[in-house]
Amino acid sequence: MDVYLAVLELLEIRGGMPDSGKLYFSLYELVRILGWQPGGRTYAKLRESLRRIALTGIESENAFYSKGEQRHISDTFRLWSVHFSETKSQRGDESSRHHIRFDEWFIRSFHDYYLKGLDTNFYWELCSPLSRRLYRLVDHKIGDGTRWEVDLFNLQQQIPLANYRYASKIKTVLKPAHEELMEKGYLAGVEYLADNRIAFRITQSFAKRKRALEFRGTPEDLIAIQTLRDEGMSGEVARDLVACYGSRHCLKYADALPHQKNLHSPAGWLRRAIEESYELDPLPAVSSAASAAASLPAAEEKSQEAASARRREGYDWLFD
Numbered sequence: 001m002d003v004y005l006a007v008l009e010l011l012e013i014r015g016g017m018p019d020s021g022k023l024y025f026s027l028y029e030l031v032r033i034l035g036w037q038p039g040g041r042t043y044a045k046l047r048e049s050l051r052r053i054a055l056t057g058i059e060s061e062n063a064f065y066s067k068g069e070q071r072h073i074s075d076t077f078r079l080w081s082v083h084f085s086e087t088k089s090q091r092g093d094e095s096s097r098h099h100i101r102f103d104e105w106f107i108r109s110f111h112d113y114y115l116k117g118l119d120t121n122f123y124w125e126l127c128s129p130l131s132r133r134l135y136r137l138v139d140h141k142i143g144d145g146t147r148w149e150v151d152l153f154n155l156q157q158q159i160p161l162a163n164y165r166y167a168s169k170i171k172t173v174l175k176p177a178h179e180e181l182m183e184k185g186y187l188a189g190v191e192y193l194a195d196n197r198i199a200f201r202i203t204q205s206f207a208k209r210k211r212a213l214e215f216r217g218t219p220e221d222l223i224a225i226q227t228l229r230d231e232g233m234s235g236e237v238a239r240d241l242v243a244c245y246g247s248r249h250c251l252k253y254a255d256a257l258p259h260q261k262n263l264h265s266p267a268g269w270l271r272r273a274i275e276e277s278y279e280l281d282p283l284p285a286v287s288s289a290a291s292a293a294a295s296l297p298a299a300e301e302k303s304q305e306a307a308s309a310r311r312r313e314g315y316d317w318l319f320d
Contacts (some may be wrong), residue, residue, distance in 0.1 A: 001133065003049040004079075006033040007100065009120050012235045017110045023100045035124060050082045050100070077105050119209055125184065131177040133159050135186060138200050139210065146188075146207050149199040167196045209240065220247045227254050232267035241274050249274065256280050 010033060011023055027043045036042050056079070062072040080100045087097070102110075118139060126132045137158055142148040150158075152167050164170050171192065181187040188201040202210075224247035228238035231254060242250050253273040259281075263269050272278070 001136065002034055003030070003046060004053055005118070005120055005123060006030045007050075007080075009033050011110075015229070017102070017107055021102050021104075021107050023102070025098055025100065026096055027098070047084065054078060054080055054082045054100075073105065075105070077103050079103055079106055119206075122184070122186065126180060128177055128180055130159070130174075131180045134174070134177045135181060138187075138202070142200070142202060146204070147199060147201050149193070149197055152192075152196045152198050155198060218247070223247070224250045224254075227251060228270070231257060231270055233271065237271065241271065245274055249277075253278065253280075 007023070007025075007030065010025060010029060011017065014023065027046055028038060030046060031038050031042055034046075036046075057076060058078065059076045060073045062074055080102045082100050083098065085097045085099075118136065123132055123135065126135060137155075138148055141150070152170050156164060156170050161170065161173060164173070178187065178190045182189070185203055186206050188203045191199045191201075193199060221242050224242045225235070225238045228241060228250060229235055233241075253270055256273070257266055257270055260266070260269060
């Protein structure tokens with residue numbers, strides 16, 4: 001699970017799905033995302049995980065939905081294939097050019113924005129593997145709400161846990177994960193109900209973050225997200241800002257960024273400006289002819305259209 005999420009995070013760091021469907025990577029890049037200590041045994045474990053995911057087949061009988069084709073999928077597929085390539089120079093230096101080739105269904109889902117959002121920053125903060133598995137499961141099952149109820153023995157199979165016979169043992173095993181998820185602000189509470197059922201409630205703050213991560217915007221929203229990413233923000237932060245404040249508000253400060261002086265962190269300034277609605281100084285004066293033309297409604301409309309066209313330029317892949 002950790003390696004799978006690290007691959008998706010690297011995909012986002014690189015700016016999205018490559019046109020070729022291939023993601024070139026080094027083992028060190030993934031190890032750094034995972035927070036593992038580099039070394040021969042670590043790299044061997046990472047290779048094994050990538051291969052295991054590549055060899056895992058998925059069979060769908062109307063279980064997966066293709067948003068682009070507006071239909072459920074009955075098919076067999078894999079998430080990706082992985083290819084390792086090591087070369088040596090004449091001096092004996094080793095270099096690698098590994099790549100993952102994503103499956104057609106995965107690529108379609110990515111371009112349709114139909115992959116589920118997950119707060120990976122929070123995921124990596126969790127210490128327990130069980131906490132991570134439980135977080136992913138609850139976050140998926142809870143949907144747009146803040147509460148999910150499930151049979152305890154059913155939950156045992158979905159996480160999955162060992163096949164415990166008694167509900168009391170399952171509760172004992174889950175307790176440390178519940179405590180960590182509540183301590184770190186994800187779970188608002190866990191309640192054991194009659195008939196061996198359990199109910200999870202997530203906090204309102206995480207419910208808002210979840211909606212932002214799964215934000216499906218207009219073309220203008222997607223342009224705004226990409227613009228913020230071009231200025232150095234992560235995809236998660238950019239989506240969150242556009243979802244909360246709107247594309248026009250975000251682009252207003254993105255347009256003003258080049259006119260700010262002596263910024264140590266342009267992306268940091270841009271985020272604070274959007275969140276705190278900074279008062280902006282007037283933009284540099286333009287020529288009198290340009291000023292007169294800009295004062296006309298028709299010219300202003302054309303200017304806005306031109307600005308919109310410039311923002312769209314280079315982002316054609318968003319509208320395929």
